[in-house]
Amino acid sequence: MPTRRRLIVGLGNPGxxxxxxxxxxxxxxxxxxxxxxxxxxxxxxxxxARTGRGKWRGYPLVLAxxxxxxxxxxxxxxxxxRKFGLAASEILVIVDDIYLPLGMLRLRAAGGxxxxxxxxxxxDEIGTAGFPRLRIGVGGDFERGRQSAHVLSEFSPExxxxxxxxxxxxxxxxRTYVTNGMTMAMNRHNRRR
Numbered sequence: 001m002p003t004r005r006r007l008i009v010g011l012g013n014p015g016x017x018x019x020x021x022x023x024x025x026x027x028x029x030x031x032x033x034x035x036x037x038x039x040x041x042x043x044x045x046x047x048x049a050r051t052g053r054g055k056w057r058g059y060p061l062v063l064a065x066x067x068x069x070x071x072x073x074x075x076x077x078x079x080x081x082r083k084f085g086l087a088a089s090e091i092l093v094i095v096d097d098i099y100l101p102l103g104m105l106r107l108r109a110a111g112g113x114x115x116x117x118x119x120x121x122x123x124d125e126i127g128t129a130g131f132p133r134l135r136i137g138v139g140g141d142f143e144r145g146r147q148s149a150h151v152l153s154e155f156s157p158e159x160x161x162x163x164x165x166x167x168x169x170x171x172x173x174x175r176t177y178v179t180n181g182m183t184m185a186m187n188r189h190n191r192r193r
Contacts (some may be wrong), residue, residue, distance in 0.1 A: 004060075004086075005053075005060035005061055005084060005086070005090070006060070006061045006090055006091075006177070007061070007062045007077075007080055007081065007084060007091045008033065008062070008063050008094070008178075009063060009064045009076075009080075009091060010025075010027050010091070010121075011026035011027070011073050011093065011096070011118040012024035012025075012027030012028075012070065013016075013069060013070050013079055013152075014067045014069075015182075018152070020052075020152055020154045020155070020160075021052075021140035022098075022109075022139070022150065022152070022154075023070060023138075025096045025167065026093075027065050028173060029071075029134075029136070029174070030063050030064070030065050030094065032167060032168070032170050032171050032186055033174060034054075036065050036171060037055070037063075038054060038102075039061075040052050041065070046065055046079065046147075047064070047079050047080055048075055048076045048084070049066045050064070051064045051080070052068060055173055056058065056178050056179065059178045062080065064080055070121075071117035071120075073121045074124055075125060077122045077126060078122075081126055088126055088128045088130045089109075092131070092132045092174065093122060093124075093131060094133075094134045094136065094174075095118060095134070095136070096138045096151060097116070097136060097137055098102045098139070098140040098147065099140060099143075100136070100138075102136045102137050102138060102139035102159060102162055102166075103163050103165065104137035105135070105136070105166060105189055105190065106135045107132070107135075107139070107177070107182065107185050107186045107189055108135070108186075109132050109182045110129055110130045110131065111129060111133065112129055113189055115156060119187070132177065136163075136170060137168060138151065140150065142161075152158060173188070173189035175183050176188055176189065
């Protein structure tokens with residue numbers, strides 16, 4: 001059993017007005033995972049993040065929600081990477097994706113920012129795109145030039161119902177990653193819907 005801890009980072013924007021927005025699915029997954037793993041999340045000023053340490057089936061992990069704005073998420077991730085002495089490959093980032101259909105999950109071991117400012121901030125701050133990521137489709141039905149308004153909007157009641165199974169499966173995918181590695185997690189959870 002590996003003793004190396006994993007850092008699981010959910011991206012979002014802080015503040016009540018953003019809680020239910022598409023951009024904050026990363027925060028929601030971390031909240032759900034924290035409850036499942038009995039991890040207490042606390043604001044850590046130096047980290048500029050809410051974090052909590054725990055274990056899943058004996059495997060150590062740190063959960064984090066950066067409390068900077070989305071486009072500065074990399075500051076918190078870089079701090080936590082240094083603090084825990086982690087390699088980029090030991091950091092999994094959960095992020096919304098407008099290019100995936102609503103509720104589709106896509107795990108990758110590495111990759112680019114895909115136009116996502118939070119991901120770009122992390123790449124810039126830690127100096128590599130070689131970290132795992134879990135993208136969650138939040139739908140891309142918006143008019144040209146309205147991307148920001150779309151990701152900062154709340155799900156409709158129908159969409160909110162449809163996204164729930166994906167958020168539940170996202171937690172399962174992360175638990176698989178922690179215990180069995182990225183290859184197993186990708187094989188099990190990267191399914192077409």
